[in-house]
Amino acid sequence: MNTELASMINRIQAIETPKGFRIEAVLESGEVEVIKQNSTRKPTMVQLYSIGVNGNFRGDGLGNNFTFSKSIDSYYKGCHLKSFLVS
Numbered sequence: 001m002n003t004e005l006a007s008m009i010n011r012i013q014a015i016e017t018p019k020g021f022r023i024e025a026v027l028e029s030g031e032v033e034v035i036k037q038n039s040t041r042k043p044t045m046v047q048l049y050s051i052g053v054n055g056n057f058r059g060d061g062l063g064n065n066f067t068f069s070k071s072i073d074s075y076y077k078g079c080h081l082k083s084f085l086v087s
Contacts, residue, residue, distance in 0.1 A: 006048055006081040009062075013087050014042040023086070025062050035063035043068040043086050049079045 010028050012035070014021040023036035023043065035046075036057075052064040053076055067073060072080045 003081055009048070009082075009084070011087055012046050012084040014039070023068070025066075033062050035061070035066050036068065039068070045070045046084050046086060047072055048081045048084065049076050050081055051076070051079045053079075 008028050010026045013024050013026060015024060017038070019038055020040045021038075021042045022034060023039055023046070025033045025035050027033070047067045047069060049065050049067070053067055053073070054064050057063040057066075072083070
């Protein structure tokens with residue numbers, strides 16, 4: 001993943017579901033990609049990295065490159081691309 005793709009992400013949103021929240025990345029084109037199917041809590045911020053850092057994510061989507069925390073992981077600091085507030 002490169003910074004060009006990171007700039008294509010317009011916002012991160014949390015959609016309330018019966019089991020909690022579904023976390024989605026909304027691209028500039030209007031396309032929506034689910035980055036976390038089911039979360040018991042609504043995250044305040046998410047961090048985007050250039051490498052896969054989310055070992056719990058299944059598949060090849062964007063969700064593999066996100067962590068759901070307020071701070072940048074010091075271990076992956078050199079791979080950090082962007083921080084997003086969750087709306």
